[in-house]
Structures are given as structure tokens and as C-alpha cells.
Amino acid sequence: MKKKHILSSAALRKLEGSLFIAPWAIGFLAFVAFPLLYSFYMTFHQVKIIASGITYIWVGLQYYREILLVDGGLLYNDLLPFLKEMIMMIPIIVVFSLLVGILLNQKLFGRTFFRSIFFLPVIFSSGQVINEFISQGGGTLSFVERFNVVYYINTYLPEAWGAPIANLISSFVMVLWYSGMQIVIIIAGRQTIPASVYESARIDGAGSWETFWKITLPGLSPFIFLNLIYTVVDLFTFPENPIISKVNTSSYGISSALAWIYLTIVLSLLGIIFLIYNRVTKLTAGNR
Amino acid sequence: MEKIIVRHRPANSRKKFIFNKLISIARYDLLGKESDKGYVFKLLMYVILIDTAFIYMRPVLYMATTMVKDAGSLLDPGVIWVPRTLYWGNLQDAFQLLKYPTSFTISVTVSLLISGLQVITCAVAGYAFARLEFPFKKFWFIALIFTFILPPQVIILPTILLFKQFNWLDTYLPMIIPAIFGHGLRGSLFVIIYRQFFSTQPKELEEAARLEGASVFRIFYRVMLPISSSAIIVVFLFSFVWNWNDSYFPTMYLFQAQDVPLSISSARLAAKLALEADQAGPSILAEPIKMAASFLIIMPVLIVYTFTQRWFVEGVGRTGMVE
Numbered sequence: 001m002k003k004k005h006i007l008s009s010a011a012l013r014k015l016e017g018s019l020f021i022a023p024w025a026i027g028f029l030a031f032v033a034f035p036l037l038y039s040f041y042m043t044f045h046q047v048k049i050i051a052s053g054i055t056y057i058w059v060g061l062q063y064y065r066e067i068l069l070v071d072g073g074l075l076y077n078d079l080l081p082f083l084k085e086m087i088m089m090i091p092i093i094v095v096f097s098l099l100v101g102i103l104l105n106q107k108l109f110g111r112t113f114f115r116s117i118f119f120l121p122v123i124f125s126s127g128q129v130i131n132e133f134i135s136q137g138g139g140t141l142s143f144v145e146r147f148n149v150v151y152y153i154n155t156y157l158p159e160a161w162g163a164p165i166a167n168l169i170s171s172f173v174m175v176l177w178y179s180g181m182q183i184v185i186i187i188a189g190r191q192t193i194p195a196s197v198y199e200s201a202r203i204d205g206a207g208s209w210e211t212f213w214k215i216t217l218p219g220l221s222p223f224i225f226l227n228l229i230y231t232v233v234d235l236f237t238f239p240e241n242p243i244i245s246k247v248n249t250s251s252y253g254i255s256s257a258l259a260w261i262y263l264t265i266v267l268s269l270l271g272i273i274f275l276i277y278n279r280v281t282k283l284t285a286g287n288r
Numbered sequence: 289m290e291k292i293i294v295r296h297r298p299a300n301s302r303k304k305f306i307f308n309k310l311i312s313i314a315r316y317d318l319l320g321k322e323s324d325k326g327y328v329f330k331l332l333m334y335v336i337l338i339d340t341a342f343i344y345m346r347p348v349l350y351m352a353t354t355m356v357k358d359a360g361s362l363l364d365p366g367v368i369w370v371p372r373t374l375y376w377g378n379l380q381d382a383f384q385l386l387k388y389p390t391s392f393t394i395s396v397t398v399s400l401l402i403s404g405l406q407v408i409t410c411a412v413a414g415y416a417f418a419r420l421e422f423p424f425k426k427f428w429f430i431a432l433i434f435t436f437i438l439p440p441q442v443i444i445l446p447t448i449l450l451f452k453q454f455n456w457l458d459t460y461l462p463m464i465i466p467a468i469f470g471h472g473l474r475g476s477l478f479v480i481i482y483r484q485f486f487s488t489q490p491k492e493l494e495e496a497a498r499l500e501g502a503s504v505f506r507i508f509y510r511v512m513l514p515i516s517s518s519a520i521i522v523v524f525l526f527s528f529v530w531n532w533n534d535s536y537f538p539t540m541y542l543f544q545a546q547d548v549p550l551s552i553s554s555a556r557l558a559a560k561l562a563l564e565a566d567q568a569g570p571s572i573l574a575e576p577i578k579m580a581a582s583f584l585i586i587m588p589v590l591i592v593y594t595f596t597q598r599w600f601v602e603g604v605g606r607t608g609m610v611e
Contacts, residue, residue, distance in 0.1 A: 016504040017420030024413035024479065025428060027469025032435050035443035035450065042446065054449065103337060108330065116597045117341050120348075123593045123600070124586040127535040128554045132582050133347040136354075136575060173343060184601055229437070236439040237536050244536065247441040249448065259442040270437060 039256045047252035063257035074258055078242040083265060084164040086235055089175050093231050094224060097179040101186025102216065119184060121177035127239040134171045134240070171240065178234055182227040189223030190216070218284050225277045232270060355379060355580035362572050378573065382580035385560065391553040392588070395532055398460050398549060402467045403527035406478055407520055409470035414482025415508055419494070435476040444540055451541065458545040463537055473534055478523045485519040486512065522603035525596055529589050550585045557581050 043063055045056040067075050104115050150166045157165065168175065193215065201211050235241060243262050247255040349369070358375035361367045382388075416422065417429060451462045466472040470479060489512070497507045513520075535551035542548050548556070558581075561574045593600065 013504075014421050014423065017416055017422035020412055020416035020420050020504065020508075021422050021428060023409060023468070024416070024470040027466060027471040027475075028428075028431055028435065030450075031447065031466045031469065031471050032431070032438065032443060035446035036438070038446035038449070039442055100340065103333060106333065108333065108337075112598075112601075114337055114341060115601050116593075117345060119597070119601050120593070121344075123529055123589050125533060127533070128551055128558070129533075129582045129585060132558070132578050133351070136347075136350070136579070173347060176344060187601075233437055236441070237534075243439065243441050247444060249445065252445050252449075256442075256445055259439070259445075263439060263442045266437070266439060 039259065042252050043257040043260055045253055059253065063253045064261075066254065067257055067261060074246060074254070075261065078246055079258070079262065081164045081167070082240065082242050084161065085168050085240075086232075088165070088168055089178075089235065090228060090231050092175060093179045093182060094227050096176055097182035097186055097227060098220070098224065100179070101183045102190060102212075104183065105187055105190045115184075115187070119180045122180035125177060125180075127237065130174055130177070131239045134174055167240075178231070178238065181234070182230060185223050185227055185230070186220065189220050189226075193219040221277070221281060221284070225273070228273045228277075229270060232266065232273070236266075351579045351582055354576050355382075355583055357576055359572055362576065378576040378580040379584070381573075382557070382577050382584055385557045385577070386550065386553045386581055386584060387547075388550075388584060390547050391550045394460075394547055395549040395551070396588075398463060399528050399531040401464055402472055402531045403524050405464070405467040406470070406472060406475055406527045407524045409468060410475055410478035410523060411482050411513070411516070411520070412508070413470040413479045415486050415512060417479065417483040418486035419491075420504065432476055432479060435471070436480065440536065448540060456541075458542055460542075462541040463531075473527070473531055473537060478527060481523060482516075482519055485516060489515065518599075518603060521596075521599050525592070525599055525603075529592070532589055554581050554585055 042056075044058065044060060046059050048055045048057070100118055104111060104118065149169060153166050153169070154162050156162075197215055197219075198211060201215055206214065237244065243259065247259050249255075353369050353371065355378050356374045356376065357367070357371040358373060358377065361371035361373065361375070364372065417425075417432065422428070447462070448457070451457055454461075456462050456465075463472065467475065493511050493515075494507050497511050502510070533551060535555060538549055538552045539555065542552060558578060561571075561577065565571060565574060
């Protein structure tokens with residue numbers, strides 16, 4: 001009798017938990033899992049929308065072959081330059097947010113003011129507004145124009161890397177704008193390192209240069225990792241990301257195949273970041 | 289002790305001593321007893337901060353000054369930042385072209401509705417992830433992380449087809465309905481924020497309530513929600529602002545709709561101006577009008593931000609999102 005009662009209370013807990021998660025789980029199945037499988041299915045089919053419904057014609061790997069091998073336009077002219085840009089943007093954003101975050105953690109007059117300025121872009125990083133700023137040249141740094149940096153890059157670097165770098169420089173401020181959230185994460189993360197650690201380091205005679213490398217950076221490593229992931233996710237909707245305009249309703253099959261190729265690249269990028277992070281934390285843990 | 293020594297010194301050595309003392313005071317003040325506390329260091333830090341802040345804000349300053357320039361100020365090579373006269377015509381034009389009253393109402397209603405829903409539904413899911421037991425919890429948690437890192441472009445086309453079946457295209461339902469289930473724009477991030485927040489709360493409160501025989505629903509509603517106001521505010525503000533700014537989902541779902549939110553309205557304005565430039569030659573006022581339109585879109589969230597910026601900047605740390 002007693003045993004039955006305990007069992008039922010455990011079962012009751014599970015039931016209550018299931019009720020709580022049910023809406024989200026249903027939403028996941030309907031708005032994530034189902035579209036994901038559906039989109040995978042569409043990459044192998046020619047999708048035609050007619051009045052009576054949708055017809056699918058099996059085409060096998062044709063779309064993947066087209067994108068990867070036959071007509072390189074979509075992948076090699078649009079997507080790859082942006083991915084190269086992205087690979088340069090991620091370290092820029094992460095390092096910039098790290099430096100500004102640490103600066104803004106210092107006690108100084110007007111700290112709140114500076115914090116709110118650096119966070120401001122998160123508030124209005126609307127795709128359309130940023131597009132306007134980029135097209136008006138609001139994104140460049142003034143010395144870039146004065147010294148004609150873009151010209152030198154185009155002449156001295158190979159085309160494959162010159163174009164993404166030039167593009168990156170001409171929208172540099174907008175790239176920095178994408179670090180608002182990351183700065184806040186660094187500020188919050190920096191506060192998790194107790195002040196006593198710095199004090200004891202100072203008593204041991206460590207300078208601020210040493211404390212940065214030996215205490216601040218290792219202490220912040222989980223937050224840097226978080227920033228890396230957040231940046232990759234945030235750049236999905238960066239207005240210059242070609243995947244936004246290339247995945248459209250004109251051809252469901254090709255667009256879906258392109259989106260899946262993009263997904264594979266993004267997942268492998270995140271995988272690499274994760275592996276590096278694991279490696280680094282293991283190494284620093286070994287040193288201690 | 290020092291005084292005694294000084295008094296017994298010859299005048300010459302005394303001067304030297306005072307001089308040395310002054311130098312050391314100056315050195316301490318300028319460079320600091322620690323390398324990061326002197327005036328020189330502070331000055332350097334301010335220079336760096338003000339410089340970067342200026343670079344950061346330049347586009348906004350450019351926007352604010354360009355939108356009040358008339359044709360005369362735009363053509364005058366002597367005018368770079370400050371216009372000769374303030375001209376409000378661009379703002380009026382942008383106001384009309386954006387159909388501001390309608391678009392504004394739609395943006396406010398839709399963003400408020402979605403953020404209101406996400407505040408509740410994401411909290412429910414986040415609480416379940418943080419404290420409750422349910423079958424396949426590990427699997428669902430991986431699903432949550434996966435949803436977060438999944439580019440929306442991968443699932444957008446099937447989602448469009450799905451909503452087409454329901455005849456929901458060109459309505460706001462495709463953006464609102466997922467929010468009811470704790471999804472929608474960055475819903476997974478909000479669930480993660482809540483999960484982190486609830487897991488940092490002490491367990492004693494819930495256990496006490498449970499011992500008194502309260503059900504999970506009651507505990508969640510009466511015990512957990514009242515103490516999670518900081519997480520609620522953070523999620524609400526972020527959700528509102530991001531939904532306000534989002535142009536991706538509205539572009540995909542509302543391509544034929546008459547009345548659209550501001551983010552789409554501004555894209556249409558840009559397209560219209562480009563079309564006019566093609567037909568009648570480029571107009572010098574196109575740029576100030578676009579800037580005025582950008583300002584009109586930014587302004588409402590900017591006002592929200594000025595009153596709530598404390599929550600935005602500090603809230604991220606306070607919700608324990610980063611732990």
C-alpha cells in the first residue's frame with residue numbers, strides 16, 4: 001500500500017513535469033522538427049506549388065550537385081565570401097568585446113554612460129536600418145577612405161581574400177555594432193572572478209599585464225566561448241549574409257539544399273569552436 | 289619621527305628632500321601606486337573609450353544630422369555635420385511614406401503581444417528544464433540547444449508552406465502562434481535564460497511549499513514567478529526590442545500584406561525611392577529621407593531604452609544567464 005503511494009507520487013511528479021514541458025515540446029515538433037525534416041525532404045525533390053496542392057518530383061542529389069559542382073554561383077560567389085568574412089568577423093567581435101568589456105569593468109567616471117552607448121546597437125540593430133547605414137557609407141572608418149585602404153587590399157591580396165576583407169573594412173563599424181551583447185556578457189562574466197584573487201596576485205607581486213593573462217583571461221574563458229557561439233548565431237541574420245536573400249520561395253529545392261549546406265558549415269564551425277574550447281580548458285586545467 | 293629628521297637636516301638637503309617628496313607624490317598621482325590607478329592610465333583609458341564610442345556612434349550622429357538637412361545644406365561643401373538650418377520636411381516625408389501611424393500601431397501591437405506571450409511560455413518551459421522531471425529530459429535539452437543554434441533559414445521554407453496550409457500567410461499569426469508554444473524569434477534563448485535563472489534560485493522555498501501540499505502549478509505561479517521579476521523584465525525587454533527590429537520573419541510571411549510593421553514599411557520605402565531614382569534620376573533628398581525613416585523606426589525603442597537601460601545592461605548578469 002505504502003509502496004504504491006510512493007510510486008504514484010514519483011509518477012505524479014513526472015506527469016506534472018511533462019505538462020510543463022508539453023507546450024514547448026509540441027512547439028518544437030511543429031515549428032522546428034517537422035520543418036527541419038520537411039526541408040531535408042525538399043532538398044531531394046522538385047517542389048511545385050499548384051492550385052490543388054503541392055507536387056514533389058524526385059530528383060535525388062541533383063540540387064546538391066548543382067550547387068557544389070556544376071553551377072558554383074550560389075555557393076562560391078555568394079556564400080563562401082561571406083563565410084570568409086564571418087571567420088574574420090568572429091575574432092574581431094570577440095576580441096573587441098573582451099577589451100571593451102574589461103575596460104568598462106574598471107571603476108571610472110561615466111561608466112554607466114559608456115556601457116549604455118556600447119549596448120545601444122543591440123537596441124536598434126534592425127536589418128533595414130543597418131543596411132541603410134552600410135549603403136550610406138556610415139560603416140567605414142574615416143582613415144580607410146583617406147588612405148584608400150580598399151584599393152591597396154584589392155591590388156596586393158588575391159581576389160579570393162581581397163574582396164571579403166575589403167567588404168569587411170567598409171562595414172567595419174557595423175561589425176563592431178554586433179558586439180553589444182557580447183560586451184555585456186564579458187562585463188557580467190568579469191564580475192564572477194572574485195576580487196580577492198586579484199588582491200592575492202598583487203601581494204605576490206604580479207603586474208596588471210600578468211594578472212590579465214594569468215587570471216582574467218582563464219577566468220573569462222567560458223564567457224569567451226559563450227560569446228563565440230552567440231556571435232555565430234547572431235550572424236545568421238546579419239543583413240549582409242547572402243543566405244537571407246538566397247533562401248527564397250523561387251525554388252524550394254535549391255534553396256533548401258543551400259540552407260542545409262549552410263547548416264552543415266555552421267555546425268562544423270561550432271564543432272571546431274567547441275573542440276578548441278575543450279582543448280584550451282584542459283590545457284589550462286593541467287597547468288594549475 | 290619624520291619631522292624630527294627634517295628639522296635636523298641642513299637647508300640644502302631639506303630642499304632636496306621636499307623635492308623628492310613632491311616627485312614621489314606626483315608619480316603616485318600620475319602613474320598610480322598600482323599600474324592601473326594613475327592619472328596617465330585613466331587619461332589613456334578615457335581617450336580610448338571616447339574614441340571608440342565616437343566611432344561606434346558615428347552612424348547615428350550621421351543619421352541625426354543628415355535627416356534635418358535641406359537641399360542647400362546637402363550641396364554646401366562647407367557643411368559636414370551641422371546643417372545651416374534645421375529642416376523638418378524630410379521627417380514629414382518619411383512619416384507619410386512609412387504610413388507611420390498604421391505601421392507604428394502594428395509594430396507595437398505585434399511586438400507587445402509576442403513579448404507578452406514569450407515571457408510566460410518561455411518561463412514555463414525554462415522552469416521545467418531547471419527543476420522538473422519529465423521523460424527524455426536530456427533529449428529535450430539537446431533539442432533546446434539545437435533550436436538555439438539552428439539558422440532560421442533552414443526551416444523557413446517549410447514553415448511558410450505549413451502556414452500556407454492554414455491560410456495564415458499575410459497575417460501576423462505565423463509570428464504570434466509559435467510564441468504561444470515558447471518558440472518564435474529567439475524563443476530558445478529566452479527559455480535558456482529562464483532555465484539559468486531558475487536553477488540559480490534556492491530550492492528551499494519550493495520544498496517548503498511542496499511540504500505544505502501545494503501543486504507544481506501553484507508553486508510556479510505563487511512562489512517562483514513573484515521572485516523572478518528581474519528575469520521577466522529582461523526577457524520582456526529583449527523580446528520586445530528584437531521583435532520590433534526583426535525584418536526577416538515579416539518579410540517572409542507578409543510579402544503581400546497591405547498593412548505591415550515598420551521594419552517592412554521601411555524596406556518598401558527604400559525600394560520606392562530606388563524606383564523613383566531609376567525613373568527620374570537620383571534625388572538628393574533620398575538619403576535624408578531614408579535617414580529620417582531610420583530615425584522614426586529607432587526612436588520608439590530608443591525611448592524605451594532610455595528608461596530601462598539599467599535592465600538591459602545589468603539584467604544579463606543578474607539573471608545568471610552567463611553561469
